[in-house]
Amino acid sequence: MCISFPGRIVAFKDDNCLAVIEIGGTKREVSLDLLDEAVTIDDYLLCHAGFAIHKIDTEEAQKSLALLQEIIDNEIY
């Protein structure tokens, strides 16, 4: 039930209170009322029950994935 999915912002509506997000080719509208930071087009949001609840830190995500890959490639594990 706590499922959230990562969607990319493609547009804003209603005085920037709503974002249109796209996930896997499907578009949905989510409220930005619960979000605590500014967002722009192409940002990724975690969305749950009609609301965006988190802006994904793209850089952090790429960095930690690359680190994991590096650790595994070098068999540090």
Place this chain on the structure above:
Amino acid sequence: MKYIDEYRSPELVRGLLQKIRKTAAKLVKPITIMEVCGSHTTAISRFGIRQLLPDNIHLVSGPGCPVCVTSIEDIDQALWLAAQPEIIFASYGDLLRVPGSHGNSLEKIRAAGAQIKTVHSALDAVALAQAHPEQKIVFMGIGFETTSPTVAAAVLQAKKLGITNFFIFCSHKLMPPVMHLLLAEEKIAIDGFLCPGHVSTIIGATAYDFIIKTDRAAVITGFEPVDILEGIALILEELTNGVTEVKIQYQRGVKEAGNPKARAIMNEVFAPATVNWRGLGKIPESGLILKEKFAAFDARRHFSIPEISSQAHHACRCGEVLRGLIEPSECNLFGTICTPANPFGPCMVSNEGCCAAFFRYPMASHPKGISCGA
């Protein structure tokens, strides 16, 4: 899909498994890890993670499926509300098939004429209230900290719009108090928690400090196979090197401080209260009620819900499943007369219920890959 596919990489999974096996070989005794979140329970079964782990790592499921922990009393009261002619009852789809005391469910009474709408968001219920001013819309609020801010925001919106025919039947629950209770459960002796990813998006990492104070590991974990295996690897690392902090594996989805704005909105509308959990009984300060200021939106205050004598099916062992005391296959009803098509208990109803996950993925749910009756 971005942020999903990368976390299903077979190469990363293989690497993490190697790491887990190496560290697990150093353990002096077998360990038990509890996943508290229903989405974790489903993912672990779906991706066959139990089967991949060494024998000395035991995964147990906890009470993190909101539908499953909703008390039979709340289900019976919801059924009463939904049957009232002046009410349109709005609910997440997951709840519709949960049986009440007398064999009814929202789905069954809807077939008999009750006005029940499936919604994906509390905002859909606010829109229903606007579209049907002559009717009273009751939205059943269930879920943990991920969901309750969305319902709080819907209440604030209804207030702003001057809507007076929108009510919440509040059955929201909080995650840390129940985890606190489970830590003391000697029969399961939890060594570490895979902490719920999206609850933590809201409450942050410090909310779990009480776990590490007992030298048990706590790792906030995402929902894809790479996430879950990395979460388990981090728990092993903590347990072998000494528990020092709440770790965040799910960095792309969780900030150390959580989402303070969402928490402020939740705290504006709701207050903590002692509530009844299925299988766990009353737990102090473990649920939410609407604050006095929002009493006009509270279905429990607005409607005179009668006393209903509630009784779950006598042979249903969902309560023990929810506490991690038994596996679903140890219940006589599981897979025999209780199936997803004909559920007797909530853990078989919800997609995130432990029984449903074990039934749907029988080979993957058992550590030895033995079918458990399904």
